[in-house]
């Protein structure tokens with residue numbers, strides 16, 4: 001079973017679990033449910049409210065995309081902000097007839113051959129009727145984007161009768177390039193059959209061989225009834241592709257808290273091939289419930305971190321960024337904040353480092369590491 005594995009991983013890296021469960025109606029702070037482990041560093045502040053952040057480093061600036069009406073874009077010369085809102089990717093509702101057409105989720109933007117591609121999600125809570133759409137622009141500052149519509153549909157919509165769109169959920173896109181061939185792959189998925197990958201056509205707005213996609217399953221939890229993995233991201237470093245994802249309950253904590261460790265956490269596996277198979281640090285396959293926890297709730301302050309991405313840094317310094325809830329601020333989606341940490345690699349496994357000094361309580365007096373400049377960035 002997956003559960004004992006999960007618990008042993010968590011108990012190995014945290015203080016003993018506490019068992020008190022809050023009542024769903026509880027509105028005060030249920031301090032019993034927080035992990036107080038200091039095994040993870042506190043976040044460096046990104047100084048922006050965001051859920052499922054996506055950051056693209058381009059031309060000495062950070063461009064941040066987030067879910068919201070027509071996909072808001074922010075810009076800053078520093079990952080700590082201040083952020084300027086540039087406008088939105090879509091200038092009107094998505095051309096795709098799926099979910100809430102004015103309010104896409106979880107965008108991911110990449111840069112390839114002089115064009116920016118923003119992959120966005122249309123869906124509804126708990127529904128597999130979902131689409132990943134894409135919009136492009138040649139100039140990230142100011143030029144209107146062109147909406148190309150759906151790349152894939154699941155549940156309903158054109159092509160949704162093609163396997164694996166018949167069993168998967170077309171949300172949470174990210175894109176990775178094979179280091180050798182340059183081939184682009186779309187990673188996507190959430191719950192149901194987990195995280196999947198399909199090759200993209202050269203024009204990047206459709207799947208190669210749409211009628212018979214060369215799809216592979218990258219991560220899955222076969223033995224549990226609930227399969228809470230989503231938000232896939234892939235990075236590459238020193239011969240390994242790293243498959244990152246969020247595991248657990250993402251949101252709606254104001255309606256109740258899960259058992260400790262069942263809230264969002266950031267997990268990873270790695271493979272020598274972009275197509276897998278991926279295994280975690282213990283050797284468990286990611287399609288058999290594996291995934292090493294890299295960053296979870298900590299210090300009784302940070303709760304349910306997830307929705308992550310990795311910036312490929314120069315000087316070997318990668319940055320893990322994500323959203324998290326601050327237990328002394330609140331648990332609504334709109335209260336999620338951008339946080340980030342540099343990554344060290346121990347035996348080739350990423351470990352977040354640095355971060356705010358836990359003994360200070362003021363965000364203004366943080367001991368953030370200096371922000372380096374990034375000459376390269378990982379796509380996705």
Ligand SMILES: *[C@@H]1O[C@H](CO)[C@@H](O)[C@H](O)[C@H]1NC(C)=O
Nearest residue numbers: 068069099100101102103104
């Ligand atoms: C879409 O989402 C926005 C923002 O949450 C909301 O204001 C709007 O009413 C929604 N539209 C539909 C058709 O549900």
Ligand SMILES: *[C@@H]1O[C@H](CO)[C@@H](O)[C@H](O)[C@H]1NC(C)=O
Nearest residue numbers: 124126127128129155156157
């Ligand atoms: C998904 O779409 C189908 C076809 O349009 C519809 O019958 C079904 O009710 C939708 N399911 C959900 C959960 O919205």
Ligand SMILES: *[C@@H]1O[C@H](CO)[C@@H](O)[C@H](O)[C@H]1NC(C)=O
Nearest residue numbers: 042043301326328361362363
């Ligand atoms: C959490 O919020 C408190 C109160 O606003 C603030 O002092 C602290 O710096 C925040 N910590 C983090 C990690 O966001």
Ligand SMILES: *[C@@H]1O[C@H](CO)[C@@H](O)[C@H](O)[C@H]1NC(C)=O
Nearest residue numbers: 078079080368369370371372
């Ligand atoms: C980014 O901001 C931090 C403070 O938030 C500052 O210490 C750092 O020097 C800034 N980096 C650059 C490149 O301006």
Ligand SMILES: *[C@@H]1O[C@H](CO)[C@@H](O)[C@H](O)[C@H]1NC(C)=O
Nearest residue numbers: 237238312316376377378379
């Ligand atoms: C990311 O950085 C690593 C090491 O610096 C490098 O090998 C790799 O090619 C980079 N990837 C991208 C997509 O820039």
